[in-house]
Amino acid sequence: MKLIIAIIKTFKLDEVQTALNKIGVEGMTVTEVRGFGRQKGHKEVYRGSEYAVKYLPKIKIEVVIDKKNEEKVIKAIKDSANTGEIGDGKIFSVSIDKAIRIRTGEKGTKAI
Amino acid sequence: MKLIIAIIKTFKLDEVQTALNKIGVEGMTVTEVRGFGRQKGHKEVYRGSEYAVKYLPKIKIEVVIDKKNEEKVIKAIKDSANTGEIGDGKIFSVSIDKAIRIRTGEKGTKAI
């Protein structure tokens, strides 16, 4: 199994979720994070003074999937989260050793 | 070493923490996340209009442990986080290559 971690633009969440649903991924976990990268933060100006907001709000999606779906999932995220503009984000894939569904105790791919 | 990632119901945090403490796990990191899964979000009705709140607030626990404690920790989480109802969440286990305690520079299992 794989844990796919995607950092995306906040307003892309809906589209990514829909895209994942379409290919059969039903479960995911979402966190609000702050990103530093090539896309630079912005300045806010109050009373003539500039305040640098260095980070950008991003969404982190974590989704655990069967290894065989890895490419499909990555593609779905990539296509739906893409705007072609800097700051679109990243997808990382990590190997998962175990997965357990707390409710039933089911293990492995049955748990996800 | 293993990184155990558990997505649980928010109100189970206290119980899980106590259960982990009991088996000797002292450290953990907790994040507020939003979950999509079988358990569906709810609708809120304001002024006669329905608003779909698609995500559910969940808690993500990350705890790094010695590999030999893996099963014990998983069991402790599973038992304490279980309500038997849909939406109880998942436990994932990932292999960790290195762990360092920032304060002392200690490495490996001594660091956790």
Place this chain on the structure above:
Amino acid sequence: MKLIIAIIKTFKLDEVQTALNKIGVEGMTVTEVRGFGRQKGHKEVYRGSEYAVKYLPKIKIEVVIDKKNEEKVIKAIKDSANTGEIGDGKIFSVSIDKAIRIRTGEKGTKAI
């Protein structure tokens, strides 16, 4: 590639970021988390009653890097996040199988 996960004190974020930038790491993702560990929470007193705030606010940094930079990055974080006091946090290193830049589709180390 490696995913370096560091849990640090909140006010160390700026220093860690600067240290990482210095050694050429440009991208990272930051999350506000709550930590439980040896450093204990504090009590808040309202109207003579004590309220235990068990968790401590911490910052989680996630940064994906080329494997060959692993030690350099860990050292940079360790040195910049260190105060020598309890609660300084941890650094964990996890192997990453894949990394993709959403915008361009670039893969592997080119993506990070």
Place this chain on the structure above:
Amino acid sequence: MKKFVYILGIVILSSYAGMLDLLADNGEAVLDTGDTAWIMTSTALVLFMTLPGLALFYGGLVSSKNVVSALMHVIAIACLMSVLWLFGAYSFAFTDGGDLNKYIGSITEKFLFNNVEWNALSGTIPENVFFIFQLTFAVITPALMVGAYVERIKFSSVLLISGIWLFVVYAPVTHWVWGGGWLADLGVLDFAGGLVVHTTAGVSALVIAILLGNRSEFPNNVQPPHNPALVMVGACMLWVGWFGFNGGSALASGANAGMAMVVTHIAAATASLTWMGIEWFKNGKPGLVGLVTGTIAGLATITPASGFVDPKSAFIIGVAAGAVCYYFSVLIKQTFNIDDSLDVFAVHGVGGMLGTLMVGFLANEAIGGTAPGWEQAKVQIIGIISVAALSLVATVIIVKVVQALVGLRVSGKEAQEGLDITTHGERGYHL
């Protein structure tokens, strides 16, 4: 001698209330410090309704990425209308328009408050107090319309639309009803602005919502109110401030103002419970946002009636307000699919018109001096139709003109990111 003592007795006994009339008969207006104190207090209360009351009410209802924008709309409108009120709008509404007086005043007569003695009186209060009291009404009315266009409109068109609207809709209707115009001649009853404030704002809001178009998330992906506590705080400030709005419209301190406060309060409380009850029955859950929407519906509906009815009628008006406005809020959004985002028409437009109609039947002759019945109701209906018609037609034209000048909507991407950061460069929360 006896006769003289007798006259003296009468003079003294009729003092306070009586003396004023007596002197007025002699053509000498006299300032009453109590009346003036009350209208100055009412002015503060009505300004408080807008700033921050209405701003919070709307700010809490939008999503968290548009909260700064909603607040900004309300306060920028308030500032602009205040300045325009001095630059001709007051004069346009409240002076004699000569040949056109049936329809409009003179824009130049009291432009910049010129040609007014600084301590001139208007009844028993200084005219400057009347000016500032009325200013607060001119401020809140276009601000009410904000609820129709939040989360997608351009800031520059907010300012343009509101500014033009003040002269083309608000000032004329004020003149018709309170400034000696044709509806006043007809004897229309509108104590504190069921027509002048709520019908104009409600109808115009609906027009803007339609011409502007729906939010892209509407109707299925709209986010719930991001902060019900703010909504409630705003509603409470509106409620408290409404004591000045309706009570102050008596333009004096006394039983008329007192009764206006009583009926205002009873209608608000009753409409709140009514709306809450309907939601509880329909959804199984009594919601806070619903309850306070009922509050505002009750307040808007009692407004035209507040100086003319007794507490029993206020209760009836409250029940009607809660039920009818609830029904319309569902109708407009779900049946007609119009994104009047924060229900300005359903709450203010419908409420104002409903109240204006009901006072035709419920006016208490002892209190307001007018006999209720079909005769009066007909006058009320004429008032409603004419004010709604002017609001509708004029607002269509204004919006089209502004659209041609600067455009109406922000881009889809800006709306998605939120107006706070894209239009105003500020974020609502850095927690």
Place this chain on the structure above:
Amino acid sequence: MKKFVYILGIVILSSYAGMLDLLADNGEAVLDTGDTAWIMTSTALVLFMTLPGLALFYGGLVSSKNVVSALMHVIAIACLMSVLWLFGAYSFAFTDGGDLNKYIGSITEKFLFNNVEWNALSGTIPENVFFIFQLTFAVITPALMVGAYVERIKFSSVLLISGIWLFVVYAPVTHWVWGGGWLADLGVLDFAGGLVVHTTAGVSALVIAILLGNRSEFPNNVQPPHNPALVMVGACMLWVGWFGFNGGSALASGANAGMAMVVTHIAAATASLTWMGIEWFKNGKPGLVGLVTGTIAGLATITPASGFVDPKSAFIIGVAAGAVCYYFSVLIKQTFNIDDSLDVFAVHGVGGMLGTLMVGFLANEAIGGTAPGWEQAKVQIIGIISVAALSLVATVIIVKVVQALVGLRVSGKEAQEGLDITTHGERGYHL
């Protein structure tokens, strides 16, 4: 002739203040616009105390999953009490009860404000102003009790308990003290509601907290106030509004109202600093929530004394309020382990009783017309005991009845998820 001019001189000179008395002597009450303006203003101020003042004060103290619920309790109670005040409660408190007049008024006499001329006077103000001013007191009193039962009570039982309580506890005690009942005959001193408002609410709150049982997290896992800023804002609104509460209780504009404002303010400031000082000394940190709790303690304690004491006494009352209420807040929760969640008894009950007792010794004869000392103190103690006893007994019965009818507590699971979503279907923050 000379004599006549002399008389005339006196008549004119004694005008304003004097004229009113003179005319009252002749059995003719006269409206005073200044007095009326002040009581209408006070009415707005007191409503503002509840909406949104008290709601925010409580809303900030609970956890973030119950903030909507706390706000909802306060505003729904406010609406319901307002309607019930019209439907008999006002009449029950303030009319002549015939044979039972020592204990209660007539519920039907002024039911729906019937049998009252719309512009009838009550002293120098319209009776409708008296009605609405008193209504705001009837609104806040049961709302104070919310603090005792938040985070676990059923919404329906909140409404039922409050509604019944208004008729069984509040209206009778009001009649005893301010409506010509037996405590008034005895000469008890309660200027603005130390007994009528704070003792009744405080004691009843304690009863409800005990009968309802503790929150499951109490005492070890209770979350800290989720938003101290809201608490502080609410407290400030209560403070400002209290100028109307105590100052308005003079029922006229003048030196009595002015002095009530002065002592109210001094007591509030002093109690705030006292509470802050105690916490600073004991915990090493001066907290905001503590300071503003001291504010409310000071305000509750000065309430019965506010029209009778001078500023020096207000300072003494402030110190006592801060220290004694602090002590009780610890005692109730930690020693007695009673989950009076937001310290209603310790702050309002203890404060109200303490102030009622202290005014017996500190009343300034020049100001209030009563000589202080043991004689008066005895009367005060009788007042405290009888009002506390009625509140205790009646509330036990009310709670038991409501428990039998609809139950008291939500399920443990609902409490865990928070009342906002489970009872009201809304979340406090979508940030």
Place this chain on the structure above:
Amino acid sequence: MKKFVYILGIVILSSYAGMLDLLADNGEAVLDTGDTAWIMTSTALVLFMTLPGLALFYGGLVSSKNVVSALMHVIAIACLMSVLWLFGAYSFAFTDGGDLNKYIGSITEKFLFNNVEWNALSGTIPENVFFIFQLTFAVITPALMVGAYVERIKFSSVLLISGIWLFVVYAPVTHWVWGGGWLADLGVLDFAGGLVVHTTAGVSALVIAILLGNRSEFPNNVQPPHNPALVMVGACMLWVGWFGFNGGSALASGANAGMAMVVTHIAAATASLTWMGIEWFKNGKPGLVGLVTGTIAGLATITPASGFVDPKSAFIIGVAAGAVCYYFSVLIKQTFNIDDSLDVFAVHGVGGMLGTLMVGFLANEAIGGTAPGWEQAKVQIIGIISVAALSLVATVIIVKVVQALVGLRVSGKEAQEGLDITTHGERGYHL
């Protein structure tokens, strides 16, 4: 007989307004219930400016880890100043200082409000009302200075500095200008506190900011205002409350108070739009925080002029206020690199001095009774320089003394963690 009737007619006709003067001529002051109602209302409005208005304004501007601290500064100062006002400061400002009367009053004369009949009059209002109205000014003035030192100062030194400052700067300047001192003799115009409140607070704030030193994050890493909505709510409360601040400074209900309200409002609205316009032009984005900063600048600037100018002049003052204060806010922080964190000097100091100067040229003789021109302007400049000089020198000394006694700054680590948790042990948000 005819003659008599004639006299009677005059007496009656001159009633209300006239009667008071007549009686005053006879050396008999008479209470006016309308005037008293207005000043009591104004008192509530001005307290509301501080609590919670100013507290929220500042609380929203700091970072979220210092919000409790900012609120705490304001309310603790408010409480302490209130008590000190009773303990000598009022007496120091407003009694006759004998030989030193040009410079100061007697601290003991009315210490604890001693030697004042409880119902003594001050003009047409009770002296206790004058006492509490003036107290609210003494409360807000040191609280304004909070904005200069937030996020790094020790709480104990906040209390010490403010307490000493009240006696050494505020009370003397009040005596000079409003208590019969040398500036009053000179005929300086300061209707509601351009010198007494804003110049003293603004200059002293700058001194404290310099002596205390910058925040460690200043100027490059300072966080943006954590909650613009709070800032806006606070600003709106200040705006509404300012009707009491300026309108109440007429110390009577009538045309003077009414005109003060009008010009206050116009200046505030104009300055808001001006500041917004400048930001829109310079940054491309009209911001909410900027707009409401303009509001406060406009209000501070009109303050000394409010009872003396007409609406046209208010517009001019508003434009000047928005532009000049904006310019200074940039100058102080960016050019001079002084961390007057929330721009107290730029907004209040500069605004107060600017308004005091402008009224010298813009005073309307009909309204204020003073002819404008260089003569008057010279007096105004003397006022500005002397008040600024005293504020500067005295505050340097006070700060040095307090520094020696308890120190000024918290440790760098405490500032980094935030004062909320390190000084007050509370967190602003547990969401």
